[in-house]
Amino acid sequence: MNGLEGKVIGITRPLERSQAAVEIVQDHGGIPLVVPTLELEAFASDSLMDLCQRAGEQDWIIFTSPASLESLFKYCPDFKEKLNTHCQVAVIGPRTERVLNDYGIQADIVPEDYTAEGLLKEFQGIDLDKKKIGVPRTFKARDVLPEGLRKMGATVYLAEAYKSTKPHDTSRVQLLVDEIIQGKVDAVTFTSPLTVTNLFEMAGDKKEQLINSFKEGKVLAAAIGPITQKPLEEMGIKSAIPSKYTVKAMLMQLKEEMSH
Template identity: 30%
Template sequence: MKPLAGKRIVVTRPRGQAAPFIGKIEEAGGTAYAVPLIAFRPSQDRQEEAILAALHTYDWILFTSKNGVDFFMQKAGHLLHKIGAKWAAIGTQTARAAEAYGLSVSYMPGRFSAEDMAEEIRNGLFLPKKMLVPKSSMARSVIADTVRQSGGQADEWIVYETYFPADEKEHLLEVIRMEKIDMITFTSPSAVRHFMQILKQSQEPLPDTDYGVIGRVTKKEALSNGIRVAVCPAVFTIDALVEEMGQFYKE
């Protein structure tokens, strides 16, 4: 019998990024309900012109997500010939996205989180002199702050913003009210926040179901909202989450 046979699982990943996760749930015998609770759009950073003009001065450009890569390329792809920096990425998916644009990733931390990257900087494993971090409006500054504390220079460039796709509100409520859901999954703290926002606005109680998350920050956000996290893999990937979900239901 397949590990997720008969299980109904809600996937809150953004539209356009949910398909591989849904595919893996279905391969494992489960039924996936796609309810994207976050979406992305380009943002206009006040520093944009200055950063574009200074692209040739960075020795490292660090991507923390696939979105960071995509929105950076939208804004700066035409200037690649001016960039002499090396490329760094957090996580295999991010590195794959960069390499799809022909950017050769020279550094990736052993574990896939901002905290682990900061730890490697503090330990002297990664020491940029001047680094650029293209990021989301919601992203924290832990990596850039650590570079600065270690004597380097770090600029952060907000290339995209995260927002809640309002048309998904009724969809989510319908799924949690009408379907017998076994697990709701979150892969970002923003998705947790939007989920809680919908429940509060609709005076809907927190569904009495299992919850699976990726990442320490997502787990912390879930716990702070009273969500009991049943599954949170040590490796921050979709593959690890699906595998752990299978183990959870087997036990």
């Protein structure tokens, strides 16, 4: 029995990021249900425009998501030309690397472990003392990366590249909550802590029922990695998690769990 065959799989990631997941679910005979619990909004913040001006001073630029890359190049199209020749670039994982390559830039660092912790591990052997590092990202991101880099002696410049917000139209999320409670959804996938917390916050007075649907095994949860898994664990919800933190690996792990 193919684990995803005929199963309804909820995909909570932003619409513009859900295509790969949809295709993988369909390829394995599943029914993708795309209901973003998160919206990404590109944002020309003062700090981002400042990083654009200071591009030539940076020793490193670190991109932790495709959204940060796309926003920076949208508002600072000549960013690549502004970088000095010794500036190096690190990305958090292969998906961000692919987008970087689309802009004609090669990554100097892609960690084995696609997390902030994984990136910091890669930097351990590099002298960052007095080095300037630009990090465009959402200000809702964890502080693990900038704090770790500062401890290594770097001057970190954080620039707000986009905003992560709850969807403006909540009706589809409300419908997803009802369908999970009614047992019409077989599994829900989560790709960031905010996709988790937003869903449960938006459930409102149905939050307890929603939590119980997962706890009772009516619906399975799949998380892309341990950082996304954490808010689920805090609610007592078990989730499938892959050994490699990619969307494909997460869905293959889910398929495995659903084949039992």
